[in-house]
Amino acid sequence: MAPPLYQVVMNTIVDRIASGSLPSGAMLPSETQLGAELGVSQGTARKALMELEARGLVQRVQGRGTFVTVRTPETSLFNFFRLRNPDGTLESPRLEWETVRRRAATPGERAELFGRPESVIEIERVRSLAQRPVTHEVSVVSAALFPGLADRVPLPNTLYVFYQQAYSVIIVRADERLSAQAVSEASAKALGVPAGTPVLEVRRRAIDVLDRVVELRSSQSLTDQHDYFVSVS
Amino acid sequence: MAPPLYQVVMNTIVDRIASGSLPSGAMLPSETQLGAELGVSQGTARKALMELEARGLVQRVQGRGTFVTVRTPETSLFNFFRLRNPDGTLESPRLEWETVRRRAATPGERAELFGRPESVIEIERVRSLAQRPVTHEVSVVSAALFPGLADRVPLPNTLYVFYQQAYSVIIVRADERLSAQAVSEASAKALGVPAGTPVLEVRRRAIDVLDRVVELRSSQSLTDQHDYFVSVS
DNA sequence: GAGTGGTCTAGACCACTTT
């Protein structure tokens, strides 16, 4: 019934991070201090911090301390933008254009997104690699969870860093479904390729540190000059 | 310089598993026994076992013990065959046909595969889902590492379980590069689809518990009725 | 009841970073 103490400690820290009281890059209390503060032993505080590091929420450095993981555009791209050059290197994509609009949620979006929103914000973007449009993507988030987002265009290049800094919504993982399709009419126009071109379609559910589905994203990418990299185990 | 004791314990166990002296499903010594045997404390033995569990190499059950992870065709498919129904469920693919041949390694295969083999074994297969051919795949392994493999046709449905049982080669993870392509001539014939059909191409490097690249696999799949599922973080 | 892993504590020493 009662959760182990180290999980209580973990939840305490997660809440502090999600509430913004421990902002990105902040140093956490030492193992000894944390244990004293929460009434557990140093070893138990240590176990909690190690689990949080395994989840990627904090980073620990011997001799320096434990810090809330900093998500920069670079690290965010590395984790969530998986198109790579044939040799495996990552090239930063360029944002060609975007449109942001508010609209009513579809029944499917209501069912999948956290909070069952009536109203959503849709972000449509085209990204380029090597001077060439390669990805056309449409992201959808709850309007209630991201108030005023539509008024902040142009949005930063990496949305997940922006979600964290402006709304304390921390994306930690995503489920993706991939398929090869003939390019859609909209994407053909956006990418400037003929009808029938094969594209990699990715449908993503992005999940935050509180385990909520906070964004749905669908993209179509040209993969004649780049590959989508992934590791399975 | 000196590795921590728990890593020494880990390596000892990995070697026992890789050598077959701890076969699939075998029970490991208890934390106390293992510590006594290797001259470390129970806590250190415990840490080693927990790390191995995190890597998926062993499974621990309270009250029962620690066991070498059993890889069944089901668990292997679940991990390494990522095509799923639209609702996310996994349907077991049927092996339609296979051909196995021995041939000289290409320069690229020599460079990538463990042991720089001169000679490789190539396994070509077509798999079906719902009575319909969906995947055409070609796997390549070192002939030296898998002696006599070509003489054992027909091979079992799930190669990675077979590698482990017959050769003590334990595949633990794989790197994959995905792209959307127009179907190749060979795959079009194998899958019975017209030229130009978009297919999901996956190029895989399979890596074993000793961190060796032991198999290269390239596949083309129809994804009009199934999706490739993956989780990123 | 005996044996297993899971949690928790208390303390020690080491390696590293910073002042």
Add this chain to the structure above:
DNA sequence: AAGTGGTCTAGACCACTCC
């Protein structure tokens, strides 16, 4: 020198499985 995380130990008690 002080403070941090990393390793290691020894012991306790709990929860669970099996006989």
